[in-house]
Amino acid sequence: MEIGKLIFEAMNLIGLTYENTQSPEEKELLLTASDALSFITTTGQQYEFEDYREDLKTEGPEMVIATFAAREDAEAWLKNHPKPPHMASVLIADEYNLVVYDRARNFRRLLSHHTIEHHLQEMMQAGLPSPVATFDTREEAKAWFYNQPQKPSQAVIQLGGEPYLMAYHRNIDHLAFHPFSLVGRLKGSKPQP
Template sequence: MEFGKLFYEALNLLGSIHENTQSPEEKELLLAAAEALRFINTTGQQYDFEDYRQELRTDGPEMVIAAFSTREEAEVWLKNHPKPPHMAQVLIADEYHVVGYARDINLRRLLRTPSVEYHLEEMMHDGLPPAVATFNTREEAKAWFYNLPERPSQAVIQLGGEHYLAAYHRNIDHLAFHPFSLVERLKEWRKKKEEEEKEVKESKPQS
């Protein structure tokens, strides 16, 4: 459904539910949802919203709005950004980071987030998925991917003897490579967190 029709039908539905809702809290939530749709429409972000909805239907990892080769490049971009996109995700050397922005004090930060680790872990639920192609270098893998008749949102490949997820971010035309070994780092992080929580629990005085 194209955005114009979706916009008006969604607003009508929210308005109908709003009229029949007694809870002030629920009325406020419904109003916020309607205002979010109006914001998209009045700021001219209809096509961006359509692209986002299309991206949600793919099998690939979470959407990013930019990709940088180094952290220095990302820091310069964030420092000079007139309106930092708070909570949006970007890639730095193909690692996921979330943009943190406190408008009142102009605090700008890039925080590492395990978004792709969770995605890879889910893909490995039934074991390591088979690779569809094998390459020695990223350049070879990128040339193969960009020459496909239709670029998929993701493909499992073997690169230098290791399994990788090649993830294509269509909105910024960027191909990222994520090693499945990142899942081990996620397991180590969880283990460390459990140990820290256990130490805190044991250090508390018994009542």
């Protein structure tokens, strides 16, 4: 179903449920859900929402909204952003950071968080996944990836002798590289091949 029609149908269902709900708390929750869908349509973000829903169906790591080569670049972006996002993820040198913004105090901060480490750990529950390809450099891996007819959301590769997760963030067309050794940050040890 086309995304605009899907949102319209969802709002109708919320409206019907609202009419049959007695609890003021539940009515407020339904109104909030309806307002969120209305916000998506009135701000012209239907396609972004559709892409987000598609991204949720993939096995890849958490979505990010931007990527930066260095922390200084990310700090400058956040400092100069007229309306910073709140609780969105960005990558800084392929490491996950959370954007924290308090509008009332104009407080802006980037916090490192371990979402990718948890994702890698989850992938390793049955042991380290086998790589689909081996490369000496990131440039070779990127060339291989971008020549794939169907770009996967993630692929396990061997890069310079180390296992990596190559993750594709479609919304910003960024290919990130995450070494499985990052799991050691959570456990205090390096994963075994």
